[in-house]
Amino acid sequence: MPPAPPGRVGEARLARGAVQALPLAATSDEALARAAAAGHPGAAAVVWTRFAPLVRRLLRRTLGPGDEVEDRVQDTFLRFFRSAGELRDPALLQSYIVGIAMRVAREELRRRRLRRWLQLTPTGVLPEAAWSGVDAGARAAVARLYTLLDGVDDRARMLFVLRHIEGLELTEIAAAMDTSLATVKRHLARASQRILAAAQRDPELAAYLEAPGGESAARLGGGA
Template sequence: MSSRNAGEVARVEDAGLTLAAQAGDVSALGLLLERHRAGMRAVAVSVLGPGPDVDDVVQDAALTALRRVGDVRDPEAVGAWLRMIVRNAARSLLRGAAEHRPLDEVRVPAADSGPERWLEHHAMRDWIWEAIEQLTPTLRLPLVLRHFSVGVTSYERLAEACGVPVGTVRSRLSQARAKLALALAATADAPHGDAGRRTRASRIEARETLLAAESGQFGKLLAERWSPEAALVRGNQPVGGRDLLVRGMECDLEAGVRQHLVHAVAGRSLVVWEMDITNPDDDPEHCPPAVAWLMSLDDAGRAHRLRLVHPSPLRADRLLLV
């Protein structure tokens, strides 16, 4: 077979796999990634040079492909599309500003794309979340922050949030991605919860929590909605219970500090609220400019453990709050 014919056959095969992946066949997506992994890796090496960042960028690109495969307009050119994702991620990493669009922010289909595309959009998001819930808490936290949050995406911030060294974060992310692929295959035909509804409800709860705090009802709200054993965690060790949380919030409010929700992530076992912080004019350095609330939930869906991480400041006007 001539090289030209071989190329045509490969493009036809790519098109078939892409269409199957867009229909929700995770094995088809896996085959696509394997077919093009060498090319994706070559692009990463050409931009970054040899090193551990190459594997990270390729793995991140695989997850991006998972959430955005429905965006591919020319299935025969999916290889070029995958290499473009790698190239953009590698260049962003070099700039020190890797762009991790949250996974629940899958691109909204055009208004004229029909109900089938809307169903595909929501089904894909719910399927991803269902698979993530199959991971252990140790692997789930860094994966969710890396790919779902806006501000807590760097390895340094992930290490702070998880209370482990950066090298451990890299290892856990690698394990989490591998296990997520297996979990996606295992949950493809399982019922999936409504991730969008869960996130919308969590966003409302976050705003209600901030309003309760500003009206002096933070302690009452925690007693009603959070676990009786709720605790603030630093590293991996609890440092105080609800009383400490109330005192900390009251002290900040008395100082004139205000928090403003800009992004929310909500799974069945893990919730992330990302806030911008406004400091008083007479004390502009009182608090860092942003904070992320990382909440592990108990079996009843109540906040059980809270970690506070201060990422780079968030820009509400740059976020897509779907």
């Protein structure tokens, strides 16, 4: 069985493991994917070190800041190591991991809707940790953005985040979502028109989203 990523407490040990696996750490995504599928003892540490920041950022920007984000990061990598052998094209390792992260995000959004229905929390979001380093105006704008995103379907939300906040190329999004480029273009155009039009009607959001995909939009998504 391929090794699973460590918990939050073990990240320092993970970093040391990545140093010990230096030849693997310096290899391409394709070779790393093959190593992970084969259960190479150093693959887990390198995959985590290389992709955990991206996954954490994507989940934070898709779900919004909250205590559950780190748990969903763990879920993403656990699922990856269980399914690494199913990756058809090892060169698409990053897209494969992003796709898993988006499925994890979709499941979390569904859980939030259930929590709202059960009235466990007013918004479905579990209590947040302090969001340090972000000014009050930006925090208010982020809250308004996620309120807006709560009003669209999960696919529209994820497409918007991947393109306009994370800045992925359309081909990368298509690979991550396991769908055609034409489908991504069609649904993204519809989602972008709806979300950006609503944001432009909100003065607090308009200032941050005036340049979709740029620095202001990325900052609105919660930073790196």
